[in-house]
Amino acid sequence: MCPGDGELVRLLAGETTAQQRRALAEHLEQCPGCRDRYARLEQTWRLLGEWTPPAGRDLAVSIVAAARRRDAVRWWTAMAAAVVLAAGAGVVAGLITAQPVSSDRPISTAEVVQAIGLDHLAAEGTVLHETLAFNGDGELEQHP
Amino acid sequence: MPPDEPSNSAQTPADAELMRELAAGRMEALAALVRRHQHSVRAIAWRMTGREDAADDITQETFLRVYRSARRYRPTAAFTTWLYRIVVNLCLDRARAPRMVDLPEDAPAPETADGPLLRAERLEAVRKAVAALPERQRIAVILHRFEGLSHAQIAAATGWSEPAVESLLTRAYETLRAALEQWHTG
Numbered sequence A: 001m002c003p004g005d006g007e008l009v010r011l012l013a014g015e016t017t018a019q020q021r022r023a024l025a026e027h028l029e030q031c032p033g034c035r036d037r038y039a040r041l042e043q044t045w046r047l048l049g050e051w052t053p054p055a056g057r058d059l060a061v062s063i064v065a066a067a068r069r070r071d072a073v074r075w076w077t078a079m080a081a082a083v084v085l086a087a088g089a090g091v092v093a094g095l096i097t098a099q100p101v102s103s104d105r106p107i108s109t110a111e112v113v114q115a116i117g118l119d120h121l122a123a124e125g126t127v128l129h130e131t132l133a134f135n136g137d138g139e140l141e142q143h144p
Numbered sequence B: 001m002p003p004d005e006p007s008n009s010a011q012t013p014a015d016a017e018l019m020r021e022l023a024a025g026r027m028e029a030l031a032a033l034v035r036r037h038q039h040s041v042r043a044i045a046w047r048m049t050g051r052e053d054a055a056d057d058i059t060q061e062t063f064l065r066v067y068r069s070a071r072r073y074r075p076t077a078a079f080t081t082w083l084y085r086i087v088v089n090l091c092l093d094r095a096r097a098p099r100m101v102d103l104p105e106d107a108p109a110p111e112t113a114d115g116p117l118l119r120a121e122r123l124e125a126v127r128k129a130v131a132a133l134p135e136r137q138r139i140a141v142i143l144h145r146f147e148g149l150s151h152a153q154i155a156a157a158t159g160w161s162e163p164a165v166e167s168l169l170t171r172a173y174e175t176l177r178a179a180l181e182q183w184h185t186g
Helices: A004-012 A020-028 A032-049 A060-097 A109-115 A121-122 B015-023 B027-049 B052-068 B080-095 B117-133 B133-146 B151-158 B162-183
Strands: A133-134 A141-143
Touching: A004 A020, A004 A032, A004 A060, A004 B162, A020 A032, A020 A060, A020 A141, A032 A133, A032 B133, A032 B162, A060 A133, A060 B027, A060 B052, A141 B151, B015 B052, B027 B052, B027 B080, B052 B080, B052 B117, B080 B133, B080 B151, B133 B151, B151 B162
Parallel strands: none
Antiparallel strands: A133 A141
16 A cells, blocks of 8 residues: 555654654555655755755844843833832822811810820829810810 | 753753753853754744744744743743744744735845756745745644654644644645646756
8 A cells, every 4th residue: 555645754754663664665666656756755855955044143142131121121110010009009098098077076175185285194193184175165165 | 853952961951951040040041042942943933934034033032932931931841842832923923913924035046056046046936835835834844844843743832733733744745846846856
């Protein structure tokens, strides 16, 4: 049985085992049709082999330089992204934690005392804050 | 045949060893990989695109991808199989990208015994015949005839099955034989 073109291609490319090579060689010797097919394939193979690329320059230095440049660009991009993210996170955090002062809620005496720094006096044994209260006009006044 | 992974000696570290060094940040390893494989990568790109500038661009991008992937690289297959897959994909991307059609450059006719004109015509016929092949057949032939990859290696590099590679090669060589018959001698 005659070998297919695929087998002849493998024979040309040296992809056959020694046993396959022997069997194909024996067949080609006895079969003029296959011998002719193989000869034409061999000519094509040889013609293709003449098509060689032009000699190129060594690209190692330029490729290593390009890799370093890309690294630098990636580093700066990451840094810029980190700064933008951090700034954005700060703004968002500020918006979440900031609470508006309610004008409806009455301010307690204790809060006022703490705000104006009188609470440390209480810690020293005075009872000052207990004598402070708002009058009807919203002003702080001291009661005896 | 493509070069097998060199022995792991001090003079010629294997590709996998160079990839480990590259993953550790040693850029000399990248230069060594480029010097070892740039000829094959560039030749594939040149035969696929027909242009030297395109071949240089693709070669550079191929090795930049190697560099970028060094930390993730696992040597489960030959380094060259992975490398050829990258370059083939880049060639295909370029061919499919709009406004990236590469026109062949005019190559100076080399002087030979049978005359520069005749040889230039013959080489042009070969170039046109290969360029006219369907994309997958062209890739298979370039890897097989010019880079010396076996059917199995082409299958590994492209992701196609081995019978599919056999079929592509058989059809491609038949087409090339018919196209180049007038250049056959005897």
